[in-house]
Amino acid sequence: MRILIDECLPRELADELVGHEVGTVQEAGWAGISNGELLEKVSGSFEVFLTIDKRIESEQKVPEDVALVTVVAHSNRIQDLRPLLPELLRVISETPPGKSARVGRMTSR
Numbered sequence: 001m002r003i004l005i006d007e008c009l010p011r012e013l014a015d016e017l018v019g020h021e022v023g024t025v026q027e028a029g030w031a032g033i034s035n036g037e038l039l040e041k042v043s044g045s046f047e048v049f050l051t052i053d054k055r056i057e058s059e060q061k062v063p064e065d066v067a068l069v070t071v072v073a074h075s076n077r078i079q080d081l082r083p084l085l086p087e088l089l090r091v092i093s094e095t096p097p098g099k100s101a102r103v104g105r106m107t108s109r
Contacts (some may be wrong), residue, residue, distance in 0.1 A: 003004065004042050006051035007031050008079045009071070012078045013050075016085055020092070033061050042066050048092055052076050067095040072104040 005013055007025040012044045014022040023046070025031050030041055035056050042049045045064035052071045062068045069091055072082045081088075093102040 001048060002046045003048040003050055003092065004028065004046040006049065006053060006056050009050065009076055010053050010081070013081060016082065017089070019099045025054065039063055039066065050092075062098055064098040067092070067097055070096055070100065070102045072102055073082070083097040
């Protein structure tokens with residue numbers, strides 16, 4: 001599956017998504033553009049857009065050919081994201097195009 005990781009997530013996450021073709025917003029040259037424009041660019045190029053921006057689900061329309069997966073974690077640091085990988089990989093494979101899903105939850109430290 002072709003996955004694009006939003007610029008608010010660490011690039012190291014790409015190495016953890018084994019079995020998928022993963023790129024980053026920065027690698028695509030799309031850093032700094034608005035969420036709406038970014039989702040338009042993702043459409044037709046990637047099958048999954050992975051973000052930690054919880055607002056994007058309610059503020060933007062998910063393209064019909066893209067699954068939007070939002071990670072909910074204490075921070076965007078890779079050590080806070082690694083424990084979510086099994087659930088993240090499952091949700092990536094199960095979320096149909098045009099739909100959104102969330103992975104994880106906020107916990108107090």
